[in-house]
Amino acid sequence: MVKVGVLALQGDFREHIWRLKALNVDAFEVRKIDELDAVDGLIIPGGESTTIGKLIRRNGLTDLLRRYHKPIWGTCAGAILLAKDIEDSDQFKLGLMNITIRRNDYGRQIDSFSQDIELNINDQRTSFNAIFIRAPRITKLGESVKSLAECNGDAVMVIEKNRLATTFHPELTDMNTVHKFFVELIVKQQNH
Amino acid sequence: MTEELNSKNNGIKLKTGLADMLKGGVIMDVVTAEHAAIAEKAGAVAVMALERVPSDIRQAGGVARMSDPKLIKEIMASTTIPVMAKIRIGHFAEAQILESLGVDYIDESEVLTPADEKYHVSKWDFKVPFVCGCTGLGEALRRIHEGAAMIRTKGEAGTGNVVEAVRHMRTVNEEIAALKEMSESELDTKAKEYRVPVELLKKVRELGRLPVVNFAAGGIATPADASLMMQLGCDGIFVGSGIFKSSNPTAMARAIVDATTNYKDSKKLAEVSEGIGDPMKGQNIADLDVKLSERGW
Numbered sequence: 288m289v290k291v292g293v294l295a296l297q298g299d300f301r302e303h304i305w306r307l308k309a310l311n312v313d314a315f316e317v318r319k320i321d322e323l324d325a326v327d328g329l330i331i332p333g334g335e336s337t338t339i340g341k342l343i344r345r346n347g348l349t350d351l352l353r354r355y356h357k358p359i360w361g362t363c364a365g366a367i368l369l370a371k372d373i374e375d376s377d378q379f380k381l382g383l384m385n386i387t388i389r390r391n392d393y394g395r396q397i398d399s400f401s402q403d404i405e406l407n408i409n410d411q412r413t414s415f416n417a418i419f420i421r422a423p424r425i426t427k428l429g430e431s432v433k434s435l436a437e438c439n440g441d442a443v444m445v446i447e448k449n450r451l452a453t454t455f456h457p458e459l460t461d462m463n464t465v466h467k468f469f470v471e472l473i474v475k476q477q478n479h
Numbered sequence: 480m481t482e483e484l485n486s487k488n489n490g491i492k493l494k495t496g497l498a499d500m501l502k503g504g505v506i507m508d509v510v511t512a513e514h515a516a517i518a519e520k521a522g523a524v525a526v527m528a529l530e531r532v533p534s535d536i537r538q539a540g541g542v543a544r545m546s547d548p549k550l551i552k553e554i555m556a557s558t559t560i561p562v563m564a565k566i567r568i569g570h571f572a573e574a575q576i577l578e579s580l581g582v583d584y585i586d587e588s589e590v591l592t593p594a595d596e597k598y599h600v601s602k603w604d605f606k607v608p609f610v611c612g613c614t615g616l617g618e619a620l621r622r623i624h625e626g627a628a629m630i631r632t633k634g635e636a637g638t639g640n641v642v643e644a645v646r647h648m649r650t651v652n653e654e655i656a657a658l659k660e661m662s663e664s665e666l667d668t669k670a671k672e673y674r675v676p677v678e679l680l681k682k683v684r685e686l687g688r689l690p691v692v693n694f695a696a697g698g699i700a701t702p703a704d705a706s707l708m709m710q711l712g713c714d715g716i717f718v719g720s721g722i723f724k725s726s727n728p729t730a731m732a733r734a735i736v737d738a739t740t741n742y743k744d745s746k747k748l749a750e751v752s753e754g755i756g757d758p759m760k761g762q763n764i765a766d767l768d769v770k771l772s773e774r775g776w
Contacts, residue, residue: 296740297503297524318741333500335524335560342522342740365499376559390559396583397606399493420496420581423562459496 289473292317292326296342298364302458306466328358328473333420333456336390339364340379352381352461358449358472359383366452367423374426375420384447385429388454392424404455406436407445408468413463417443417455425454440443449476494608497561497583498692501525501715505705505736506694508532508712510550511751512557518722521732525561525583527717528554533590534635534720534759537576537769543591545573548580555582558697562608568775571604578607584629587607587622589774590636590719599635599775602626612696614647614772616654617673619689621776624675630689632713632773634697637720639761641698648695648711658684686737688712697772700725700758702738702751709742720759727756 291307293300295316307314317323329352331339343349361369369379370388393400401418417438425442428434434442436453444453444465449472457465504524509515510531516684518526530546531539545566546561555562561583563699566573568587573594576656577585587600589612603626613619632651634644656681661669666684670677682690695708696717705716710774716739718732736753763769 290627296505299499301502302499318744335500335504337519337560338504338524338736342736345737346741351721395581396493396497396561396608397578397581399490399497401490401493410671418492418496420493435493456496459492459499 288313289327289470289477290315290325291470291473292329294318294331294339294343294365295339296311296331296334296346299456299458300330300332301465303330303332306463307470308459309465310463310470312470318414320347320348320351323348326357327477328469329355330469331359331361332458333363333365336364336367337378340368343381344379352382355381355383358451358469358476360453360469361421362372362453362458363420366425366454369450369452370425371429372427375425378402384445384450384452385432385465386425386445386447386452388423389426390423391421392426393419393422396421402438404436406464407413408435408464413464414450415457415462416460417457418435418459419443419455422454425452427438481621489626490590491626491628495691497731498629499609501561501694502692503715503740505716505718505732505739506563507722507732508717509554510723514555514723514728515558517729518732519558519560521729523560523732524715525563526554527563527565527719528582529565529587532720532723532756533771534639534724536590537556537637538668542726545570545576545591548576551577551582551757553582555580565591566600568593569598569600571600574605574607576601578605582607587611587627587675589633589771593774599625602628610694612650612772612775615650616683617675618776619651619693619726620673620675620679620683623691624679625691627691629692629694631694631696631717634695634699635764636697636771638698638767639700639721639724639759640764641700641704641774642764644695644697644699644708645711647697647772648708648713651689651693652712655688659687659748667761687694699735700761702734702748702755704750705735705738706742711738715739724759725756730755731758
C-alpha cells in the first residue's frame, strides 16, 4: 500500500488527508525531513505560498524538495511553489515544473469563483466542479508539460512526468477524481 | 432551488474556502505598509489593516470606527497576501465600503465601538466573507447562522493576556462535547437557548467541531501562547498588539509563525522562543475599565 504525504506546514492539508482517507489510502502529515523520507509521494496543499515557502526553508526541507524525484502534486499555493517561474515575484520556489505562473491573477477574494470543468485524464473526460480561490494563473507551459484541464482557455491542471499542478482545489470538494489520479501516479512509479 | 440557495449563500464555499487556506497560519494586525512588509516577511498568512492596534484603541478611548480607506488601500497595494479590515458590530454601511475596496475578509469586531445593539450585520448579503468573535458555542453559531464564514475567539484584545482566549476556546470545546450526550429533545431546547436552528446543532454534533474554521484571537503575545491555543484545537492565530507592541517585532512575528506551524514540537518551540526580546507588557483582566469581549451577543 502506498503512503502519501501532505506537506503540513500551513494551509488546507487536513482536507487533502480526508480525501485520501476516503480513498482508503494511508495519508501522513509531513513537517520534517524524516517524515518526508517516509512517504512515496507528496501533496503541497493550498494556503499562502509565501508562508509555506518560508516554512519549507526554516524547517530545513529545501534541498530535499528541490531534488524530489517521487510524484509530487501542488494545489493553488502548491502549484505556485512547483513553478520554475513566478511572474513579478522573487519569492521562494521549488522550481520543479516547467511552467510560468502568476499569483492572484483572477483578482482578490471577491473574484474567487467555482466552475464546472472537464478533466481529460486516462483518456476519459470527467466533469469536475473546480473551486478557484485567489487563484494563480498558469501563463506559460514548457514543451514537456501537458494540460489535463482548461477553464475559460487557461490550463488549470497540468502534468510533467510525475509532477502535477492544479490551480483549483479538488480537496475542497467531495470528489476524489484528482486524488485518485495522483495516487495512481505513485503506484505506477512504484511498479517501474 | 439550487440557484436560489447559491445566491442566498453568496458562494459560502468560496468564503469558507479562503479561511481554509489560512489554517495553520498567523494573521497580524498592521497599521502601516511598513508593518505589512514586516508581517509578510515573517510569514504571516494575512494582515488586518487598521489605524491603531487594540491596546492603543483601549488607551485612546472615545468611539473606535472603521479605518480610513486610504490606509487600507495603501496596505492592500503593499502586500501580496490577503488583507482583512474591521467594521463595528452591526455597521453594514462600513461593510459595504470595505467590500467596495476589495478587502479579502471583514472582521465584524468587538474591538471597535458597536454601532447596533440589536442586530449584527446580515453577512449573507455580501460577497466578501466575514470573520466574527465568540465567547462560546451559542455565540459562534449565531454568527454562522448570520453568514459568518470564519470564527475566532474574542479573548480580550489589547491586553497581551491569553486567559480570556483560553476560556473562550475551552468553553466552545466543552459545549461541543456536551452536544454528543444530548437526546433529541435536549438538543431542541439547546437550540432555543442558543437561538439557532436545531439543524445547525446537529451538524456540529456530527462533525465534532464548528462547521467553519476557528482561530484564536485576543491576548496572544508569545510563541508559547500560540502553541497553547493551537493545542487547544484552534485552526490558526490572530495576533493584534502582541507583535508591534513587543520590543522586537521582527523577531516576535517570525517566532509566533514558527510556533504556530510547529505547535506540538516542544524542542522547536524552545528554540524559537529564545532571545526574541520582551513581549508586550500586558494587563490583568481584573484591572480593565472596559471588557471588549462583553460587546456583541
